[in-house]
Amino acid sequence: MDTFWSFITERYPDILKALQEHLVLSFSSVLLGTMIAVPLGILLVYNRIKWINNIVFFIANLFQTVPSLALLAILIPLLGIGMKPAILALFLYSLMPILRNTYDGFNSVDKGVLDSAKGMGYSTAQSILRIQLPLSLPYIMSGIRITTVYIISWATLASLIGAGGLGQLIVSGLGVNKSEMIFTGGIGAILLALAADGLLGLLEGWLSRRYHQNPGRDAAI
Template sequence: MLQSKAITDYMEFLHNRYPDILTAIMEHITISLISILLGVLVAVPLGILLANHSVKWLNSFVFTIANLFQTIPSLALLAIMIPLFGIGMKPAIIALFLYSLLPILRNTYAGFTSVDQSILQAARGMGYSSLQRILQIQLPLAFPYMMSGLRMTMVYIISWTTLAALIGAGGLGQMIVSGIGVNKEELIITGSLAAILLALLTDRMLSLIEKKFSLNR
């Protein structure tokens, strides 16, 4: 009986707070997507460049810098952003963008360097330009590696975005923080479950895209 009442009360809570929950989800998606897109725009071209123009000291330098951001605790990195960019979405996006760099960069580099050099030599002999070799040969073969990095990064970023609420960025983390502040379990449960489901759905969607690409190839 008590369990039935608890479920009824929770469903009523969801109905009454639906607009706020939807707003928090959209804010969470916005922060996560912008961070990931910036990471892809920077890390993918950089990974391709490093793979095709291997310079040992440059590779070491770039990966050291990208790895450095991963060693900084997420809460500490968000705190560092406050004096530089204030509070809100902007510092959260920049911090999460820095976190997204290493896995995307590493998997892009690994994917492009895994392509058999004899295939590239044959393509070069057939008159393929550097751009054609990248787009028509290396990119399709490296795509599974890249998608693996992107999937992992998306799950991480969606999870870490919950901490962005601590610097006023909003999102589902705001519901969790507010729930802890007023001791309201419904807010904590809703924010946590929504973040988990969002990460799982995103991973599933990217998995389907990867499989579709592999079948079409």
Template structure:
């Protein structure tokens, strides 16, 4: 009971700082996901139209390389290139988001039954019309799965962005480690988990609603 009382007092004293950290965390994560979706999904769609398997393999290999680099190392690499703060954190996390979105969208489009695409052609759909009315809706479960997985990863990895001065809940966790304050560590960790779960639920709800439409 005493622990709960102490934790409530901690929130009352620090809630403004906690909200600031949480807002910074959300902004970084949102920008990374927005850039990832806007750039990666169209790239994956374009790759399904490519005839060169060599070029497609090269793109996947490059995206895969970024996944093999430890998060802290990639963030550190960005410092001499872009300095510290928001921009290098977004750039590093964007590189991590490439592979799951690219792979899932590409797989989703490629898994569509060719007879469905041919039927759409027979009905007079243009290439863009087939993409919007047939291919993307059919590939939606794959695309949304990639978005959901990537979002959870990004929310988690954004906590490390504090190491290069980008802010976010990682600042709260690092401060807790520095001051040996378990409440700060627990709060930063818990909020990151809650944000990831809520966003995953939001995307899941969107996917179900859109699939039924």
């Protein structure tokens, strides 16, 4: 234990740098995944050509089946090494959970509520923003939270292609047989995942309260 604390004290600038790189990798990927998957999931709900939905879900699910190291290796000839291929790979992994939860969340909204909103003169956009989005928020946030935890874990492999992060401590520790480096990288990733999940839970609660106070939604319901 003394060796561990000595390592933390002596190498904290390197640890902070690795943590910063891990944050950039993880949250850039999740942010990109959310920006793409949520609107895409909404579009699929309103898409009338169902075979298109099947193709989109098949492609998103296909990325989930590719082993992490294999996907990183595939991207190296295209983007080289470093942050870019790592973020792209993690982004591809983030799509399916968020896409599926968004799609299921919007489909779970009672059709009677939507018919009532339509009868009150709500446009499709108003129904989405004032009714479906607030009611499906728990589904969407659940997908984002699960994805974030997974991505933080998977991001440790990004160090193998020179992207840095907490995984670099683990790989370096394995290389020089220093358990304190391995322990620091592993515990850091675990704590980061728990903190991210907690913060997203708080964000979900704040958004739920905000939407609950929306008079447009209450009137529609």
